[in-house]
Amino acid sequence: MALREAELIPIYQHLHQIPELGLEEHETQAYLLKLIAAMPQDWLTVKRVASVPTAILVKVSGQQHDYRIGYRTDIDGLPVTEQTGLPFASKHPGKMHACGHDIHMSVALGILSYFAENQPTTDMIFIFQPAEENASGGMRLFQSGALDGDWRPDEIFAFHDNPNLPTGAIGCRMGTLFAGTCEIHAHLTGKSGHAAYPHQAHDMVVAGSALVQQLQTIVARNVDPIQSGVVTLGHFTAGTIGNVIAGEAQIDGTIRALTQDMNLLIQRRVRTITEGIALAYDCDIDLKLNQGGYYPVENNDAITADFIDYMQRADGVNFIETQPAMTGEDFGYLIHQIPGTMFWLGVDSPYSLHSEKMVPHTDAIMRGVDAMTGFLTHRNALRQA
Template sequence: MTEITFENLQQYRRDLHLIPELALVEFQTHAYLMDKITNWQNDTMTIRTVAELPTAILVRFEGSDPKRTIGYRSDIDALPIAEQTDLPFQSIHAGVMHACGHDVHMSLALGMVQYFSQHQPKDNFIVFFQPAEEAKSGGKLAYDLGLFEDEWRPDEFYGIHDQPDLPAGTLSTLVGTLFAGTAELVIDIHGQGGHAAYPHLVKDPIVAAAELIMQLQTVVSRSVDPIKGGVVSIGVINGGKANNVIPDNIHLEGTVRSMTRTDLDIMLTRIRQIAAGVALSNDITIDVVLESGSYLPVENNPELANQLIDFMQLRDDIAFELAQPAMTGEDFGYLLQQIPGVMLWLGVNDNHALHSPKLNIDEAALLPGFTALRDFIEWRMNQ
């Protein structure tokens, strides 16, 4: 049997970093993954694809003495970012980059498939290569299509996310909510434009937009428990073409984030109420679209998280830190609302943030990250 080496994981990561693809069009990535996985196929493995979600892959290992089914998930899509790393394996797809570390996630998942193809697991084990994490709600799409029914339903689910702020190879998680739930906010303000010299003859959408933006800042400060917190941020404002013309319309986009699903629902309701009030007071129309999709809070199951933390803290050869909650969004949160599980940070030691065009992960994270997760999964199978 061939053990999984750093060189194996590094090659997978670099190959995948070359070919980043956006949500639901990860066809070259899918082909690469399938080529590797089918080369390792044996009698204990079942490889599954589905026409309705063609870039998704599930691999199921039949356990030798199964008491449960354990799932491990890796996202596979990339971001619409032009890479600026000048690496020899820099993205060959213009304007698309693995700037969130999904190349790392896939490499560790491939390592899992390769390892368990050579060492039959005790419990049933499923590896899920998930498309469309960055957009399009791939986790929810997969669940709603019934991909996790009958023998394909894990009893517990695990996954990782890169963290540049942690040392390479350090694992980190907590009991409870690790990442926030998020919603995309799109607002269109429809007024009546005209000459800027005659503001009394128009219904000014710019003034309404300014009022709305300021009032939205009260959503967190006056509608959410200050101990829990939240975020309402506007990142896009479009409207107007001339300094002496009041436009008809203004377009806004933003993000809404909360650490609990209940508070997220409260915030979304309050945003709609504020928009309706501003529209009424300015005699204009405001259309609000709020889409949370599958980006619900990533809530670690307390029992499973405690077991994982205890395991890692007791191992001298595993670098582990307790995490703090983060306002990061992740659609693994949707799956964890349906199936108990745990998400962890994996430190990749870089001074560039996630989603930066210069993100350059420290590949020294690959082998210790893989080894710690594999060892935990095998330990868990013996509980």
């Protein structure tokens, strides 16, 4: 029997107790494999990935094999010490499903169990992906070749839980849902010296301050005001004592942008400004820009229009059009390679994602399963037609 609420809530509670960090999700993987093995196996094929060992791929063989619909869930937790007081709180000290990936997995299992009993028209590829939070799991999985050939979806779907939406609500929008991100790491090297003899030194407090100030002009003067971008420099260290001129400095920050083109434009300006500061202040700057596969989640126009139309018409679905978020999601890499749609599932919590007190409403699980089994059945029917 397909998994329903009576089975999915205990599954969620168990997953909540065993959070693991990216690429370390061995206990989670073993539990998922056990649940998948208990489903009807007539149309299921399970695949492991040697280079991404905690990933799980499951193919549901359809009646036709000329098209594949993908569905992805992430499985990792965060290095957060839980403070929810739940009777099923994390058993792993310093680790928590504070981002709701336990909700994501529970919904994915419910959808998979439905299609394990109701053969789809097309092949379906379910992706249980590790390391969304910190190690570019989506990019790793794609670049491993695991999704090549008849394991590569022609379209792909995923969701993220949203504590700011009503429980069970489906939120989506045309265009970008999540921003792309890029890390900034700049190490400045000049020449230290005595505070009384500044002309004999190359001061990296001054150079670093100039770099911080100039990088803040990018959004103000290079980004189209109708569009969006963020440059935040959250870490700046230099020097040891007040009467010694600092010969080194370290600056770290992040770029956020709603399109990959904008992300790349900001990266180019960061490089150009950094080169200019190095020349102006007679220092060396080792600049590293690391996008790491965290591309913007840019929803496909045609697929998303169909998704929104379906959810607006579906019985029992509360659809809400949402605004883009400046947070990052590594589904952006997969959707950059494979057209698809990402959406929000409301879980109505007073605490934000990544909070040590975040508790999602579990009524959202079954609503998410029902909405997506209906929609994916609809997408299958389009292929049959």
